[in-house]
Amino acid sequence: MTNLSQKGKKITPKKEGSTGWFYFNVVIRVMQSLILVGISLMLMLGALGAGIGLGYFAYLVKDTDPPTKQELQQDLGNITETSKLAYADNSSIATIRSDLFRTSIPSDQISDWLKKAVVATEDEYFYEHKGVVPKAVLRALISEVTGIGSSGGSTLTQQLVKQQILSDETTFKRKANEILLAMEVEKNFSKDEIIAMYLNISPFGRNNLGQNIAGVQEAAQGIFGINASDVNLPQAAFIAGLPQSPISYSPYTNSGDFQDNLEYGLNRKDFVLFSMYRNHDISKKEYEEALAYDLTADFKPKGTPDNDEQGFLYNTVMGEALKIVAKQLADEAKVSAEDFATDEVYQDYLQKAEFKLANGGYTVQSTIDKDLYQSMQEAVQNYGYMLDNGSSIEVGNVLMENNTGKILGFIGGRDYASNPYNHAFSSKRQAGSAIKPVSVYAPALDQGLVGSESRVSDYPTNWEFGEDAGSPIMNATNAGSKTFQTVRETIVHSNNIPARHLYQEVLNEMGSPTFVYDNYLKEMNYPDTPVWQYESAPMGVMELTTLAQTNGFQTLANKGVYQEGYIIESIKDSKGNVLYQHEAAPVQVFSPATASIMNDLMRSVLTEAVTTPFLSNLKNLDWNLGNADWVGKTGTTDEYVDSWLVVSTPKVTLSSWSGREDNKPTDQDAGRRTAQYMAYLANSIYQTKPDVIGVNDKFELDSNVNTYQVSKFTGTKPGGKVTVNNRSISVPNETVASYWAKGGPANASFKFGIGGTDANYADYWKKAIPTPSNQRRATPPKKEKKEEKKKED
Template identity: 55%
Template sequence: MYHFIEVKLLKNNSSNNKQKPTTSSGGNVFLLILNVIIRVFQSLVVFGVILIVLGGSLGLGIGMGYFAFLVEDTQPPTKEELQKEISDITEVSKMTYADGTPIANIKSDLIRTRINGDQMSPLLKKAIISTEDEYFEEHHGVVPKALVRALISDATGIGGSSGGSTLTQQLVKQQILTDETTFKRKANEILLALRIEKYFSKDEIVTTYLNVSPFGRNNKGENIAGVEEAAKGLFGKSAKDLNLPQAAFIAGLPQSPIVYTPYTNTGALKDDLSLGMKRKDFVLFSMYREKAISQKEYEEAKAYDLKKDFLPTEQANVNTEGYLYYTVLDKAVEIVMDLDMKKAKVNRDDLDQVGLDQYEEQARREIQSQGYTIQSTIDQNIYNTMQTAVANYGYLLDDGTADVNGNTMIETGNILMDNATGRILGFIGGRNFDINQNNHAFNADRQVGSTIKPISVYGPAIDQGLIGSESRLANYPTTYADGTEFVNSTNVDLNQFVTVRNALNWSFNIPVVHVNNELRKKMGDDNFSYNHYLSKMNYPASDAWAYESAPLGSVETNVVTQTNGFQALANKGKYQKAYMIEKITDNSGHVVYEHKDEGTQVYSPATASIMNDLLRSVVDSANTTKFKPTLAGLNPHLASADWVGKTGTTNDYKDSWLIVSTPTVTLSSWSGHDLPAPMTTTSGDNNGNYMANLANALYYANPELFGIGQKFELDPSVIKSKVSEFTGEKPGSITYNGAKFNTPGKTTTSYYAKDGAPQSTYKFGIGGTDSNYASYWGNLAPRATTNNNNNKNNDNKKNN
């Protein structure tokens, strides 16, 4: 205000004196204005500084108050408690049967050997400090400026991941706290880091860090932790004997062990080592920057050919826990992986293989070290019975054939599944785990043969109203669209139209291809069955589902997936995804995971009940399997259960399948050579014989298991159509060769899920050609014409 008035007065004086402005007076005005601006700016600066000081003090006060609030419930640990926590490596997890009876403690495959600080190369310590925490020797657990930068980044999302964790904080995160990203956890991390720095020396801290941190895999494919195992597993020497480039490579591993490790999970050296080598070079540069090494040492170490130092692959010790242990563990790892990805808001489909491997390793370490209890769905009595049965009756599968390696043992994979829930009650992974660790129930994908026909063709066709149970299908020699001929496995009922029921009973190939082609044509989608049915049941995606030959079972899948498809049919068309893990709890009893599944209605209840009626005929007719006659000889009471099912055989008898259901459970069997090779033509009968003995053994383990006395009933919504046995359509008049007559033959009931049977037509079937119809009608129509004339004469007599 004062300066403004002064300028105004000067202007007035100048005006009153009426003097012409001179250069000197103009300069004075300019200087006065400049003076005003400078003084105002100075005032603003002083005012801003005051605001910053006051704001900073206020912010500091608020921050300290908030920090105190976050840690008020945290009881500062004693030195002894901290010593135990930062040095503690793992807490044993366990797996149990469905009733809580222990299966086994979960072994940690993390190989670790503790060593003292003086047993570590000084180069290692310099490398890890230079790379992970350049202020390690100066700070007291935290670096304030780095911490503020990280907090601002976390709060605003600006600047990406800016770090901020010292080695001490990393030790806290690894050994005491979780990876949870909350301010409360961060505050506790700071508090504990300060506490550790108070109680322990810098050398003790870095030594502990190097003992507990993960370092990827060794040359046996085993997960390793601690620098001693890293040195031995990568370079075959002790940690104290590492040279500079070796020490730098190991020091670079903890940031992302699986990415930078030179070995795969089989112990093979990776084809591409570039990520690990770039990380090693970064460590060397960090050491040079921090003056831990000279320029000469840096350049020599960077030029060093480290690849030649990596150990060749070695065979790890074979574990002998068995199929159950590894299957439960693998299923638990899948669940924890999904939980971790969900927590991180990561979509599995967005991850590449490196990312998936990282999450898998993280989940496996979590399970092996967090004191989890994994409750499986496995019934101990049933599981043990199945293992005894395969040991006693597995020989029934052997037929004298051998694979390319000369192995004559026919392998098998079996699943017992609860229909209502999808619970896996028991399984058989193979004949002998000590001989063959391949899990044929879960991990072996094989061609499914004719077991796919009810799932991918007949079920969807009935569901869409295309066919009923007694619809007629062409069974004449034919070809695919490209001219390739295909045939049935038997010549029974060839050169005629057969019913859907009979086509399933004999597992004819020609009719099912016709039905599939007609279904694709009607729905306008070559991949209709997969898109609308199989995908809902987690069958693997494949272009082969759209092939004409898909109904013959050329697509590969595993036993549990195929069993699950039949579970859906046995459960009124509702798919309940197969599962083996009921619940996972942590060491405090908190539920980490619990299975929940509302299920998916894949087929209508009407369709499912019609399919079960048809599949009952398959088992009862014994045309393709001797399962029921054999079972009747072993246990007539068990044979009286309402069994439904389907067989499957692939080219050259390389695979044999049998899947059967009662109203309560589904039992499946695949058999074949571990390396696909032809078996004899009796392989199907062998499988049926084996399955009958397996079912009988299970009955004596639990007589209520198969629900004897319960029946698969037709759903009330099923449409029961009266049809001609000759055409599979409603009885009526047909015009043939200019003559009109009633459809010949007796009538029967055909079951439909929708619409009901169509009116009588000349071209009544699916897949027939003009010549097929001419032949069919030509053979039977004269008889029909005679019957028609007789009916007229009888009518005339009645009228008379």
């Protein structure tokens, strides 16, 4: 009854429920509207952004004309111009040969394993995209703008364009051009052609000879000794992993030896295999078998490359040019100095520089004078035997122009074929006493601590510091002459005890153990080493190249102005555009007065001939050449391991290091043999180009040099009395001219010199006490006076 009674009756919802349902519907509809508005807004903003992006892209590439297929083929096929190295007169030294060995092969000679490995690792969408992957480009753009995430995203095609056509700049304009060109490449070449080009041009590190290699054929041959068509799966995976970081992943160093840690390359190989497995290029079984494969057993052992017929000249000029271009490329890519100093980055940019120089149609003009260089090579071939003492002695020589720093010629060694090590630029040997002019005497003069005739103790003394403390300081032939020598006498005899006293005096007076290095040696690019603080530093225990020694003497011969020695004058392309031009950067290291006094002192080294008969040997060969204004200094290290002689005229500096390659001792005649050889070398240079030596030029004392008449006995002001052992003694009256760059002599006193103990001074003053014997010596007969005068003349 109830149901029947309800039929047709209108049912009215409860008021509360009806209101909730209404609001729910409103909310839903509002949300739907908002979503539609949001979607519309996003589409509008996306379209606007796309429009702006496309507009900006068009702006960035507006100056880029799409290349033709032929133009692309030339660029991607590495069509290059020949480059050359040249002498100073622009005549050719040699055509630049690239140490980047590449052999291009057609696609059908490249294993499918290699193609699959590279695609799986570098560009998994290679066979799907048209040159670029938009989402990857967007991801890279966001990363570039925000600095968050990885900025990678280049396809194989983009990498090909970047390597062969564009630079390494990280600008939007370059990236836009990369995208445009990548799409053009895809239009004009098949996928197989593109991957073949990529595999033929990419760098693959080094081979077992230490040579830089590019292209999969060189990689397969240089690492495994097989063709690129014959590599197995793990070998292909290893090769495919190399382009990401060729130097780090390569199994070899630049000498062909195995890297200390091969794990970097092997781990990269495993990553490539996993990428291939993930990409379904290989089965699980193939993946696991390849992982277990002992790839190191396949690496070729170190090999020996053929000797370079170009020799020292080619390698030196090319090496210096590579350093210059590598630094330019790194600067263009905004590589920090810290990163550039790391071996991996530096070697990478050297490789880039080598490719650029070898293939860019450049002329590298050196400072080397062709005739002088050849005469120096003939001299070492003809007279190098003079250095031998029963065993073969090696030699390095540098001829430098003083006022510019130009290296006019050099000798890298006796014979490149038997020993290609460059003893002029690469070999570092202990400097010996040849370092004393720039590290000891010039700083002491420059600070006004001594004049040319000031006295320095050569009394026996012991080392005060270090592991040799308490042991005697030895001169070349004795443990001290038991007197006070003049500054001139100490450098003429090359005595070590006075040099030690002078060096310590400078450091103590200036209050810094690094004063000499910080204020003088650093300005001349001497190596930064703690050795300069050692008590033994004046004896030349630090290791230097022959070039570095030459540059120090160049500074003194050039009125105290350092001009860094250089061998590259310019680098220009085939159209004459300048890639590099040397610019002088002179540094006034010593005052002109100091430099002129040093040259006067070093003139005495050669004229007195105590340590070297160089000048007499030279006069025997050519009187005019021997009468040039030569100055110089010798240097010998313990047991005559190293023999140095560096000489200068006002125009040039000529240096010589000689010694055994194995660092074993020679004998006490090493200096005599060096002098004989150097005389013949200098004469060969003179006979080739007489004007180079400047036989008529003279070293003159600078106008700011102060000349004082000082007591010959003390080096102080003449006259006066001193008290010795409670006895008043008159200072001997005989005077001599003393040259001072700064300051001047002090008044006479008991302790008149540098170094020495009270007992040493008391002993020396005994010579001033009148006795019958020294009175007779003080008034020599007239005949003896004449002979003495003749010797002074």
